[in-house]
Amino acid sequence: MDAYTTNEPIYALATPYAPSAIAIVRTSGDGVINLIANVFSRKEKLIKAKSNTLVHGCLVDQAGDSVDEVVLAVYREGHGYTGEEAIEINAHGSLTGLKRIFSLLESIGIKQAKKGEFTYRAFMHGRLDLTQAEAVEELISSKSVRGQASALERLEGGLKSRLLKIKSSLVEMLASLEVQLDYAEDEILEDWVMPREEINNIIKALEEMIRTYSAGTIYREGAKIVLAGSTNAGKSSLFNLLTKEDRAIVSPIAGTTRDYIEAYTTIMDIPVRLFDTAGLRDSDDVIESEGIKRSERLIDESDLVILLISPGEEEHITWKTKTIVVKSKNDLEKRDGLAISTLSGEGIGALIERIHEELLNGCDNSESGAISIDSERQRDLLVKLVEMLRFILSNENESVDIMALFFQSALSILGEITGEVTNEEILDTLFSKFCLGK
Numbered sequence: 330m331d332a333y334t335t336n337e338p339i340y341a342l343a344t345p346y347a348p349s350a351i352a353i354v355r356t357s358g359d360g361v362i363n364l365i366a367n368v369f370s371r372k373e374k375l376i377k378a379k380s381n382t383l384v385h386g387c388l389v390d391q392a393g394d395s396v397d398e399v400v401l402a403v404y405r406e407g408h409g410y411t412g413e414e415a416i417e418i419n420a421h422g423s424l425t426g427l428k429r430i431f432s433l434l435e436s437i438g439i440k441q442a443k444k445g446e447f448t449y450r451a452f453m454h455g456r457l458d459l460t461q462a463e464a465v466e467e468l469i470s471s472k473s474v475r476g477q478a479s480a481l482e483r484l485e486g487g488l489k490s491r492l493l494k495i496k497s498s499l500v501e502m503l504a505s506l507e508v509q510l511d512y513a514e515d516e517i518l519e520d521w522v523m524p525r526e527e528i529n530n531i532i533k534a535l536e537e538m539i540r541t542y543s544a545g546t547i548y549r550e551g552a553k554i555v556l557a558g559s560t561n562a563g564k565s566s567l568f569n570l571l572t573k574e575d576r577a578i579v580s581p582i583a584g585t586t587r588d589y590i591e592a593y594t595t596i597m598d599i600p601v602r603l604f605d606t607a608g609l610r611d612s613d614d615v616i617e618s619e620g621i622k623r624s625e626r627l628i629d630e631s632d633l634v635i636l637l638i639s640p641g642e643e644e645h646i647t648w649k650t651k652t653i654v655v656k657s658k659n660d661l662e663k664r665d666g667l668a669i670s671t672l673s674g675e676g677i678g679a680l681i682e683r684i685h686e687e688l689l690n691g692c693d694n695s696e697s698g699a700i701s702i703d704s705e706r707q708r709d710l711l712v713k714l715v716e717m718l719r720f721i722l723s724n725e726n727e728s729v730d731i732m733a734l735f736f737q738s739a740l741s742i743l744g745e746i747t748g749e750v751t752n753e754e755i756l757d758t759l760f761s762k763f764c765l766g767k
């Protein structure tokens with residue numbers, strides 16, 4: 330891929346390419362206002378337009394034919410999303426009309442943007458730091474209210490401001506070390522003392538952020554849950570109940586489900602891929618045996634197994650995957666522990682809560698007010714930063730100049746998270762994952 334640029338005039342469709350009431354074509358770069366004014370019916374008005382205002386008129390091609398009636402949003406340099414001079418064309422959402430607008434823009438020297446190029450420019454002009462830029466894409470692709478809200482919080486600078494606070498603490502520590510370096514022989518200065526408590530508090534805050542990553546992942550990517558148990562245990566009945574559909578065949582005949590079936594559902598806002606499997610038993614039937622083999626493979630690959638135990642049956646767990654043991658058909662025989670009946674609905678609420686709890690086990694559920702993170706890149710760097718800080722704590726007796734180097738590397742890891750310290754290659758990979766027009 331060609332490298333991203335800044336300030337060159339670019340355009341992209343910011344809304345889906347489909348017939349719609351209105352479509353927005355974004356442009357950005359030096360001179361776009363004058364360039365577009367040359368193909369606009371109210372040239373003078375556009376050239377004189379103040380920043381952040383709207384101008385209504387017609388786009389007109391070189392032959393003088395009207396291309397579309399539009400509203401232009403005008404941004405002067407230093408304003409708007411990218412911080413560059415920009416015009417957003419609010420056009421009619423006609424595919425042919427849009428094609429004409431694209432060729433008109435090309436004809437006046439405005440080139441099609443690359444994926445993520447607008448956000449790249451917003452970053453390069455300091456409108457967003459890297460945690461905010463990543464939040465843009467996370468926001469667009471979020472699938473739950475919770476994921477959307479947490480991405481928005483990061484976009485608004487929630488993570489950025491916390492990292493800046495940590496940065497200023499570390500900078501202060503480094504400064505106090507550098508004072509020692511400058512006056513090493515001066516006896517007026519007291520020896521440098523490691524600010525243990527402060528560093529430990531920073532580590533605690535960072536670890537809280539790291540824990541939110543796994544919870545975030547589960548809300549974003551969902552979990553794979555397998556219903557297992559011996560034949561006739563009631564797996565298909567529970568599958569239908571949890572997916573609120575009548576997908577799986579239920580019958581009193583043991584061995585009804587031969588191959589697994591899957592459906593998407595949510596368990597308390599967590600997206601779940603739920604699998605109903607063939608009952609586990611020794612079987613001479615070739616098809617059924619293959620079904621059972623597949624069930625076992627599925628169990629190995631899943632995040633959670635719900636093992637149903639019929640009345641009178643012994644518990645039999647033989648696999649490593651996290652498992653919730655549930656006694657089924659509780660209406661026939663009352664038993665202790667987590668017990669359900671798909672007939673009466675008894676225990677289903679408790680089971681759902683238990684599944685939710687298991688899926689979030691070990692993750693921070695973010696009720697604590699911790700800012701949550703959604704990017705593997707950020708998570709890895711936060712882990713690296715915690716390691717560096719622990720390393721600093723365990724090297725109390727190092728000389729002041731070595732200690733200063735340690736603090737500098739901690740600061741440089743922090744800078745990588747926010748994008749202050751970075752390189753083209755990282756930026757290219759990061760922004761190229763964005764959608765077109767962003």
Ligand SMILES: Nc1nc2c(c(=O)[nH]1)N(C=O)[C@@H](CNc1ccc(C(=O)N[C@@H](CCC(=O)O)C(=O)O)cc1)CN2
Nearest residue numbers: 343353355380381402404407408409410411412417465
């Ligand atoms: N039309 C449009 N809608 C959009 C965007 C956009 O770029 N264009 N956004 C893109 O993702 C989001 C909003 N982001 C934006 C960020 C800054 C400014 C802007 O013009 N800022 C003003 C200051 C406004 C203020 O004072 O609050 C400025 O810079 O002058 C506009 C949109 C969502 N909606």
Ligand SMILES: Nc1nc2c(ncn2[C@@H]2O[C@H](COP(=O)(O)OP(=O)(O)OP(=O)(O)O)[C@@H](O)[C@H]2O)c(=O)[nH]1
Nearest residue numbers: 560561562563564565566580581584585586608671
């Ligand atoms: N009394 C009672 N019967 C149930 C309950 N759940 C399921 N059954 C009945 O038990 C039988 C087997 O149910 P299924 O859901 O097909 O069981 P399964 O585990 O999918 O069975 P296989 O697919 O053969 O492995 C059916 O006749 C159901 O109506 C329950 O909670 N109470």
Ligand SMILES: [Mg+2]
Nearest residue numbers: 564565585586
């Ligand atoms: Mg079944």
